[in-house]
Amino acid sequence: MSSILVGCHRCGRQVPSTTLRDGICLDCRLDQTLEPLRQEHARLWRKRERYRTSAANTTALGAQIGRVEQRMADRIREAVPGDREVAERLKAELERARQARYDIRGV
Numbered sequence: 001m002s003s004i005l006v007g008c009h010r011c012g013r014q015v016p017s018t019t020l021r022d023g024i025c026l027d028c029r030l031d032q033t034l035e036p037l038r039q040e041h042a043r044l045w046r047k048r049e050r051y052r053t054s055a056a057n058t059t060a061l062g063a064q065i066g067r068v069e070q071r072m073a074d075r076i077r078e079a080v081p082g083d084r085e086v087a088e089r090l091k092a093e094l095e096r097a098r099q100a101r102y103d104i105r106g107v
C-alpha cells in the first residue's frame with residue numbers, strides 16, 4: 001500500500017497523507033485534545049502531593065485523578081484507530097503525565 005507523505009502544519013513531521021486531518025497529524029491532534037486534561041491531571045497530582053506531606057486523606061483526590069485519566073483514555077480512543085495503538089498511546093500518555101509530576105516535585 002502506497003501513501004503520500006505530507007508535512008504536518010503544526011509540527012512539520014512528514015506523515016502519510018491519510019493520517020492528516022485539517023493538515024494536522026495524529027500526534028498533534030492528540031496533543032491538542034489532551035492538553036487541558038494534562039493540566040488538570042498535573043494540578044490534582046500536585047495537590048495530592050501537598051496533602052500527602054500533611055498526612056491528610058487523599059482518597060477523594062485519587063478518585064479525581066482516576067477520572068481525569070479515564071477521560072484521557074476516552075479521548076485517545078476517539079482519535080486513534082486500533083485497540084493496540086490506543087493501549088500503547090494511553091500507556092505512554094500516563095507515564096508522561098506521572099513522570100512530569102516527579103519533575104515538578106524535584107524542583
Ligand SMILES: [Zn+2]
Nearest residue numbers: 008011025028
Ligand atoms: Zn504534527
